[in-house]
Amino acid sequence: MNRLIDRMIQDREVEEIGQTSSTGGRPARLVRFNASAHAVLAVELGGHRISAAVTDLDAQVLLRDACLVDSQVRGAGRDVFEAVAVLASGLIEKAATQRIEVRTVCVGVPGVVRHRRGLVEFAPAVQWFDFPLVPLLEERLGVAVRVENDVNLAAVAELRHGAARGRSDVLTVLLGTGVGAALILDGRLYRGAVGAAGEFGYTMMSRSSLDSPWPGFGDLESRIGAAGVLRRHGYTSVTEPDAESLLARVRGGDPVARAVFDGLVDDLALSIANASALLNPELVVLGGESGRAAAELMLPAIGRRLNGRIPFVPELVAAELDDAALIGAAEVAIDASAGGATLLE
Structure with a gap:
């Protein structure tokens, strides 16, 4: 142990700050972590x-x-x-x-x-x-x-510092330009057979999904990714779609924006329901630029759609961390x- 401590001190990973009082044997060294070592x-x-x-x-x-x-x-x-x-x-x-x-x-x-x-x-x-x-x-x-x-x-960050602290089974979903997910199962990140677990954007949403080729962006992402939201629902804008402008219109009672939002929530709720029925996460964290912006409106709406339709509805929370x-x-x-x-x- 002393050799390990000596090496860590040499590498400046810890620094010695004193010794314990002797109780008859050799006093123990007191060290503390040095966050500025490198x-x-x-x-x-x-x-x-x-x-x-x-x-x-x-x-x-x-x-x-x-x-x-x-x-x-x-x-x-x-x-x-x-x-x-x-x-x-x-x-x-x-x-x-x-x-x-x-x-x-x-x-x-x-x-x-x-x-x-x-x-x-x-x-x-x-x-x-x-x-x-x-x-x-x-x-x-x-x-x-x-x-x-x-x-x-992002899932690791939320688990260590954010909304998923203290949890063991978590589905993190990021909604923004694209759509992605990550799984923490029994306290560890699940990668899948070839590292492709969490490719949430490829969730198939209907029978017509079977007729679409897989390369590029998947069925769910084509519907609820930033570019797909407006295109799929026929919503028109002179500027590129963004979450804040859509949400402002939803809060203002715009019926077209409300239809876009409801369709987005439907698709996301279906995908979360299927993932939850299969994996039984205790918590779903909704993040990403669009996800965090919409969480206040979106999470209660998703919860209402899931209640009574799957055996266990996970807790739904917004991601806490910027970056x-x-x-x-x-x-x-x-x-x-x-x-x-x-x-x-």
């Missing part, structure tokens, strides 16, 4: 921007930056990688000028990830298919890199930098 870098690929933050070992943000990703860049996987690499290297260099050592990077990606191989198998939003993100980014940055599904990371996927990425990078196990292993 730092990690968290990166999140969003629908329209890439966000990144350098954090200490308590996941407290020290530096942050972001860049917009336009539609042309999103259509070219190598260009997205270049944007990630430039943003990450810039923050690592900025941290170094402040004597902050970044040891590990974790990137959250909207897609299916083979995390042990460092491979993004399927991420249509950024046009990454069998893309070797980890080796390419490690070569570019010169530090260890992890890659994880962004919804998994949940970014916080989750920091947590995974912190665990990896210390050589510890994470919920994602």
Whole structure:
């Protein structure tokens, strides 16, 4: 044990603050965790921007930056990688000028990830298919890199810091530009056979779903993702749809907006009902930009639709954290930098 403590002190992971009083034997050393021993870098690929933050070992943000990703860049996987690499290297260099050592990077990606191989198998939003993100980014940055599904990371953040604290069986659903989910079962994140568990957007909603090819975006996402909501219900707007404008119209009594909202709630309730009947989560956390904005109206409406229709209705709550996927990425990078196990292993 003393050798382990000596190594941790040498690595500045803990610091010695004194000794206990002797009771006849050798006094024990008192140590405390040193959150500033080194730092990690968290990166999140969003629908329209890439966000990144350098954090200490308590996941407290020290530096942050972001860049917009336009539609042309999103259509070219190598260009997205270049944007990630430039943003990450810039923050690592900025941290170094402040004597902050970044040891590990974790990137959250909207897609299916083979995390042990460092491979993004399927991420249509950024046009990454069998893309070797980890080796390419490690070569570019010169530090260890992890890659994880962004919804998994958000679920980890909510479990450790947010709405799911103290829970063991949780379904986290993110609603925004796209639709995704993550499963915490018996206290651990469930990845599935090939890491594709939680691809909630591919839930089939009707018999007609069987006639649609699977590549691209799934049936549920085509209905309740940001772009699909208005298109499916025939709602027209001169601007790109956003949750706040739709909700304002719903609260104002606009019948067309109300129809859009009710259809959205119906689809989401059906999907949550099916997942709950199969998996029996104690809690469903609704997050994402659109999900959090709509939670006050949406969660009671979903609850009314589920009551009496499935054997056990889970508790429905709104996500608590801003930047949940970014916080989750920091947590995974912190665990990896210390050589510890994470919920994602």
